[in-house]
Amino acid sequence: MARVSSRQDLKDYCFRRLGYPVVEINVDDAQVEDRIDDAIELFTEYHFDGVEPQYLKHQITQEDIDNQYLNMDLVDERVVSVVRCFQFGQNTSGNLFNVKYQIALNDFYGLRNPVSLQNYDITMRHLEMLEDILTPEKKVRFNRVTNRLYLDMKWDEEVNVGDWLVFESYVAVDPEVFREFYNDRFLKEYATVLIKKQWATNLSKFEGLQLPGGVQFNAQQMLSEANEEKNRLEEELSLKYELPPDFMTG
Numbered sequence: 072m073a074r075v076s077s078r079q080d081l082k083d084y085c086f087r088r089l090g091y092p093v094v095e096i097n098v099d100d101a102q103v104e105d106r107i108d109d110a111i112e113l114f115t116e117y118h119f120d121g122v123e124p125q126y127l128k129h130q131i132t133q134e135d136i137d138n139q140y141l142n143m144d145l146v147d148e149r150v151v152s153v154v155r156c157f158q159f160g161q162n163t164s165g166n167l168f169n170v171k172y173q174i175a176l177n178d179f180y181g182l183r184n185p186v187s188l189q190n191y192d193i194t195m196r197h198l199e200m201l202e203d204i205l206t207p208e209k210k211v212r213f214n215r216v217t218n219r220l221y222l223d224m225k226w227d228e229e230v231n232v233g234d235w236l237v238f239e240s241y242v243a244v245d246p247e248v249f250r251e252f253y254n255d256r257f258l259k260e261y262a263t264v265l266i267k268k269q270w271a272t273n274l275s276k277f278e279g280l281q282l283p284g285g286v287q288f289n290a291q292q293m294l295s296e297a298n299e300e301k302n303r304l305e306e307e308l309s310l311k312y313e314l315p316p317d318f319m320t321g
Contacts, residue, residue: 075259076250081107085263089270098270106269110262113305115151115243118312120255122151122241131234136227141220143213147242153213153220155239158230211238257312261304268297 075081082103089096115121129146143150210223220238224230246252253259271294278290
């Protein structure tokens, strides 16, 4: 069985499942492209294989400070969601004079003793608790429509031009880079049913038309079947392939 490894392969696969070339598929090529886009969009938003976690970086500019938000198009336009933000700069704790760094540097040779390792772990946990209280993690707000990332902080005071921000994000998988994307079973089935629904919609305007030999179109039955298959696949996506929501506990 030939593997689907491109957009054209996916299109050909869907047509063969619908009966081509034995049956003529009455769908315009532009309509097919739109339905494949719809299937990829749903797959990317809800299927756990449609996105991948990545750490993205961005260097602060004066424009960012003036806007008090980040334009994520300049970072990566494939960002689906942003989970956390880390700051690295002159005022952050990632330098040689950091308390954690100095403790680790001075006690490195003593960590070979299991007892000292316990004390070290307790100390590190205490420092992390103090850091969470004194310099809590920045809250992030991201909207895919505006593609703007807002950080709940005082931009003029807490960041400087040249500082780096690192984002823990989920980024849409690029199907042109990872060709296995097109061979996903759910994507193939969902794209097929969307094209079938489009085909039934196109034929519905000929409902009741008498063809030679007394044959009539039954587009409503095809449309009903397509809707049932579509609903079944979307329910399967929700139950089997969608990542569970992250709950905040405290």
